[in-house]
Amino acid sequence: MKRTPTLVLVLGGCLAANLALAETPEEQIAAASALYDARKYSEAAQKLDLFLATNPKHPRAGAAAFVLGKCREELKEYALAVPAFEKAVASRDASVSNMAQLGLGEAAIRAKQYEKAASALQVAVKAPLKPDQASFAWLWLGQSNLQLKRYGPADEAYTHFINSYGSSDMLDSALYGAAMAEVRQNRLDPAREHLRSLINRFGRSPDRPAALLTLAQIDLEAKRYGEARSGFEQYMNDPAGRANREGRSAAQDGLIQALLALKDDNAAAERLQDVANNLPSADPQKYRAALELGNARYRMKQFDRAYDAFVIAQRSPEPEVGAQGAYWAGNAAIAQNHPSEAITQFTGFVSKYPKDSRAAKGYLFLADQYTAAKQPEKSLAMYRALLAKYPTA
Secondary structure: OOOOOOOOOOOOOOOOOOOOOOOHHHHHHHHHHHHHHHHHHHHHHHHHHHHHHOOOOOOOOOHHHHHHHHHHHHHHHHHHHHHHHHHHHHHOOOOOOOHHHHHHHHHHOOOHHHHHHHHHHHOOOOOOOHHHHHHHHHHHHHHHHHOOOHHHHHHHHHHHHHHHOOOOHHHHHHHHHHHHHHHHHHHHHHHHHHHHHHHHHHHOOOOOHOOOOOOHHHHHOOHHHHHHHHHHHHHHHHHHHHHHHHHHHHHHHHHHHHHHHHOOOOHHHHHHHHHHOOOOOOHHHHHHHHHHHHHHHHHHHOOOHHHHHHHHHHOOOOOOHHHEEEEHHHHHHHOOOOOHHHHHHHHHHHHOOOOOHHHHHHHHHHHHHHHHHHHHHHHHHHHHHHHOOOOOO
């Protein structure tokens, strides 16, 4: 929702007369109409509230309720606008009924009363509305159904908008809404098409960053890693994308997954280093990132840097991450020909994770490293421990 259509004031000439007695219903309506025209919405609303409370059966009560709803909308009092429009609808006044349904739909959406919005807009789209009014009605109908998780009807409403109002400056919102409804229905090909159309055609749309992120996530799930990488990078280079902390984190995670799948360890390591450095110690993701960083550095044979990352990973509160960190820290030390560091890491590993599937190898590596450190008695003790603890290994 970005723009509000201009609704014509429907009270008509019957409200324009100035009668002598200020207390008469007609005088109240005329005064309220004048205040509305003067954009004194709060004062107009007060007079209309009084009129409706004292004259609920008046022939112009429906029109008065409609204008009251418009006053409340102008004041951004959407929850109060809803019952006013409902009174206008209930009056069955043909002069305001169509516009009252449209007003009710808009006010209910803004008040997050999506069930009422959907019901009103479903009626409104069947009425003879002007093109700009109808376009809003269809867009709001899609939005309300999307919020209600009625993804099929939401998709239908957005698709109708796209097909009927292709030149509208709200097309970007409809494309994004349609894509979201299609994603929820696992209709990924049309969702991808709508997202790409939005991204390519609407460079300044407020929906574009979210479209970039969603499309990249779809491509990642589909194992289109190159396209996913490009999408995540575009999102992270977008100022609005960078400003969204949650979105930036999701994009960073997705980009790392794509880079690892593409075996671009160098680029992945840069991203992982950033995550590991900046996340607080209480965040488990810090240690997962350190483990992946160590793996990437190890594959690139940067064993010293891999060792540092694995040492951080072994502090993880998650046993599997901590176990892998300790195990691979030992391996990285071996690769550097540092037996004392390897002994320290494998000793900690077998002590803390004796049931790990790699524990037997840990004892074997310990025995080898004690041999390398010229400590044959300890090496023999590790071989014996291996045979005693893991006789079938």
